[in-house]
Amino acid sequence: MCKVSVIVPNYNHAPYLRQRLDSIFNQTFQDFEVIILDDCSTDNSKEIIEEYRNRSQVSHVVYNETNSGSPFKQWAKGFDLAQGEYIWIAESDDWAELNFLDVLVSILDQDNSLTLAFCENYWEFGTKTEQQRFCFSASTIKGSRFIKKYQSFRNRIVNASSVLFRKKILHSIPNNYQDLTSCGDYLFWIYLLEKGNIRYIRKHLNHFRRHSFTTTTKSTTSGKTFFENFYIYEYLFNQGYITPFLKLRIFTYNLDLIERHKQDLLTNKAYIKCKKLWEFQDKGFLIKIIRALARDANICHENFSMGAKIWKILHLPNTNIRKK
DSSP: OOSEEEEEEESSOHHHHHHHHHHHHTOSOOOEEEEEEEOOOSSSHHHHHHTTTTSTTEEEEEEOSSOOSOHHHHHHHHHHHOOSSEEEEOOTTOEEOTTHHHHHHHHHHHOTTEEEEEEEEEEEETTEEEEOOOSSOSEEEEHHHHIIIIITTSOOOOOGGGEEEEGGGGGGSOSGGGGOSSSHHHHHHHHHHTTSEEEEEEEEEEEEEOOTTOHHHHHHHHTHHHHHHHHHHHHHHHTTOSOHHHHHHHHHHHHHHHHHTHHHHHHTTOHHHHHHHHSOOOOSHHHHHHHHHHHHHHHHHHHOHHHHHHHHHHTOOOSGGGGO
């Protein structure tokens, strides 16, 4: 049994595969297996994968005969094959610093309360690299607190390649994240976060490649992201992670996002459905009170620090209210 199972789910990422795989096999920490899963790629991915098949750490190479339709089904296939204590989902278009496993394995080894550890990312935009940094200090934090404070508005674990987690947690979480095709990672991280503590470090150990034709971009313009996020936010609200005030903020943010993508959504015949889904249903007295408080807080915000505190406490959106 190895320490880490490295799952490489690939679909049409031939231009990036060598850099990805080399950054895995050249890790300073070497106690790992590699599971390569190709989801019926139509480029020359297979040719490149075969160059690595005979590496001693490669335990499985699996080619799908038909495309699965969801990267998260590929994740689950990798989980079933994995023999390691920890799992690293190494996305096929990203790459890692060579001490990635050394650092994160050490963190998990030292604290059994941790379900996962994740690092900071370099964001790669073609020839341009940006150092992204999270809005909180490196620390160990209870997973449920992380959800409530950071994960309830949007997915803050932005790239699977930056995470190392314990395999044994998988048997205790729901598998419906596999039914999603766009936001399954968001739901998956929430389920893991609910099972224990997590550790975030501010070291930039992962390179997150950003390009135009990502699954996220296509899913947003087709409307999938809005439908799947709605499902996730309903779960978060029902579990008590989201206050009514934050729910209003989330709904307002998504409606604004729908308007920004209006032309693409109209083209895909999804605009009306998305808008109706995210329109806040409660038109009663509570909303009138919230809007009145928002206007008052906005006025106070211009002159007094107390106004800013009210704005922050209520989680009110910085939206059209300001313009009225």
